[in-house]
Amino acid sequence: MASKPKRVIPGTTIFDGDMARKGYALNKMCFSFNAEENRQEFLKDPAAYCDKFSLNEEQKKAVLSLQVLDMLAAGGNAYFIAKLGGIYKLDMQDVGAQQTGMTKEEFKAKLVEAGKN
């Protein structure tokens, strides 16, 4: 019997068991980025490092192109993906701007606006 239907929240992925299973290799690779030596190894040859963690093609493509929405779709978890972002010195406004199709300045302005209402 199927589980109960999933809650749909627009623009939002709930990181549940299905996503945790799907994204395990990708998230495990990102977890390894807690160590500086691993970050350096990744930077030397990102594709080889993805292969070392057995990322599937979808995950590898998302990582190599640094597309956050694609990483999420491939099972990436925001907290782990942020460690990959850290390697490229991307902050949360860079990541937010990329996902929403805004410039960084527009994204920051949107945050400031949220405080005014």
Add this chain to the structure above:
Amino acid sequence: MAKIVGGVSVTHVPYIGRAIAGNLQQDEYWKPFFDGFPPVHAWLDRVKPDVAVVVYNDHGLNFFLDKMPTFSIGAAEEYRNADEGWGIPTVAPFKGDVDLSWHLVEALVEAEFDLTTCQEMLVDHAFTLPIEMLWPKRTTGTIRTVPICQNTVQFPLPSTKRCLAFGRAIGKAIESWDSDARVVVLGTGGLSHQLDGKRAGFINKKFDLEFMDKLVSDPEWITQYSVPDIVELTGTQGVELLNWVTCRGALGDKVRTIHTNYHIPISNTAAGLLAMETV
């Protein structure tokens, strides 16, 4: 018996670590956030807690998705911070309180909260930054700590009702500890924010302010919301407010507000601070 002096719930954005390291507290961007703390420092100076029980969530430092306990507790002499991969400085270790940790383990499992016991536990920014903000001149001897980690990473998460009950059990357990220690309970994270997806940057000021108000006067109010409701209302990481709910539960039926602060944005987050005294 030990006494709970009160609780402080506060946001834990990693970016704050850079502001502290760079001594940027009075810069234009940071001032509205850091100016919330002096009244809480004054209160802490007055009530003089010996131990902080810190309810927080790990972000992939101590726990990976290979093992993800819903509730876990540290039982170590010392807790170390480590490189989290996003470039914030690693801070000095924190002193534990092993007696309180094991008392909590005994009392909470007896109360049917079967949490995971960790005799080694790395603590991430969600634990370290609130302590650095609340005790800015901290030395290793300043305050003893007990980390209590809640899973807010991999769903299903514990319900609002469960977190409130867990907090109440923590409060009862602390008060049954045969010690003259004075204990403060911290809850870290939130408030509304969403880092991931097309809804990234989502913030809900109206809900946050009502939540802070109701947490003091009517903590049961939050239990009308399921965890997915909280995600919808506060964002995928806004769900960290579960740590505030557990903290509030530990403080008993009635509390008095000492100080509140709320500022948008710090990084992508609505930054909240709420200090409560037990009455």
